[in-house]
Amino acid sequence: MADRPDINDDELLERIQDGSHEAFSVLVRRHTERFYRLAFRFVQNKEGAEDIVQDAFVKLWEDPAKWRPERNTKFTTWFYRVVVNLCLDWQRKKRPTELEDEALLSDERPSVDERLIRAEEQAMLEKETASLPERQRTALHLCFEEGLSNQEAADIMGINLKALQSLIMRAKATLKERMRSYL
Amino acid sequence: MSDSHDEKLDAMLRARGVKAPSEDLAERIILQARGIPQAQNSSLWQVIRQLFAEFHLPKPGYVLASALILGMVVGFNMPSDGPAPQDGTAPTIQSVFSPEEALL
Numbered sequence: 001m002a003d004r005p006d007i008n009d010d011e012l013l014e015r016i017q018d019g020s021h022e023a024f025s026v027l028v029r030r031h032t033e034r035f036y037r038l039a040f041r042f043v044q045n046k047e048g049a050e051d052i053v054q055d056a057f058v059k060l061w062e063d064p065a066k067w068r069p070e071r072n073t074k075f076t077t078w079f080y081r082v083v084v085n086l087c088l089d090w091q092r093k094k095r096p097t098e099l100e101d102e103a104l105l106s107d108e109r110p111s112v113d114e115r116l117i118r119a120e121e122q123a124m125l126e127k128e129t130a131s132l133p134e135r136q137r138t139a140l141h142l143c144f145e146e147g148l149s150n151q152e153a154a155d156i157m158g159i160n161l162k163a164l165q166s167l168i169m170r171a172k173a174t175l176k177e178r179m180r181s182y183l
Numbered sequence: 184m185s186d187s188h189d190e191k192l193d194a195m196l197r198a199r200g201v202k203a204p205s206e207d208l209a210e211r212i213i214l215q216a217r218g219i220p221q222a223q224n225s226s227l228w229q230v231i232r233q234l235f236a237e238f239h240l241p242k243p244g245y246v247l248a249s250a251l252i253l254g255m256v257v258g259f260n261m262p263s264d265g266p267a268p269q270d271g272t273a274p275t276i277q278s279v280f281s282p283e284e285a286l287l
Contacts, residue, residue, distance in 0.1 A: 021216065024213070024216060028212050028216075032212065036204045040202060041201065046205075049204070054211065058219065065222065122199065176188050182195075183188045
């Protein structure tokens with residue numbers, strides 16, 4: 001079943017709660033990539049991120065009653081929270097950051113030297129980010145995730161905007177201190 | 184200086200790449216879920232919803248709201264059991280009976 005833009009997430013979830021596997025398929029195809037991206041930012045590991053997203057969706061299928069529409073929360077906000085919790089569990093069990101062989105950059109640089117320097121900077125950034133306290137790390141990942149506003153990030157964490165901004169400020173202050181030579 | 188450090192740090196945070204997921208990730212999830220039964224813990228509300236879905240009735244909320252409104256409309260239009268009018272035309276218990284059956 002291809003995506004059905006005429007059916008919103010709440011309706012899909014109602015159908016999933018009624019046992020519709022087709023509705024579940026639509027929801028999975030619609031949202032897998034976005035939740036994978038967030039999971040990857042946390043765990044920096046492709047297989048780990050895929051396992052986390054798979055686990056989260058399968059848990060939703062097994063017990064769709066966990067989603068309560070009367071909570072007045074968007075599905076994505078609630079599901080981001082589920083994924084974040086799974087990421088934090090994963091990190092507690094595994095090494096803090098299992099970096100990929102090559103630090104990933106989102107833009108291309110023509111010069112090899114520049115690319116190497118940037119890769120080193122990114123690797124250091126990931127290492128230092130991974131050592132931040134959990135809540136600061138979570139706030140940072142959510143705020144720099146594409147498509148999420150600060151308010152959405154605050155909603156996912158269950159805190160107000162001011163608290164989120166305070167976490168971000170503290171996280172960045174720590175990173176600036178530790179990465180002085182790269183800035 | 185601090186502003187430029189902020190900007191550089193923000194740029195570094197935004198430049199973090201994400202490795203693309205496997206192309207079949209979504210399909211794998213869908214396939215795995217297919218073999219897993221759903222939990223049967225239904226709340227009373229879900230039981231009602233399922234019952235309505237079974238008989239192709241409209242959403243329970245709409246039905247209940249309509250029944251409430253209908254009940255109120257019918258209730259307000261029913262004649263009340265208030266005091267009898269004073270012009271003597273209201274039926275009394277005795278006038279219901281024929282003269283032979285009037286109360287002694």
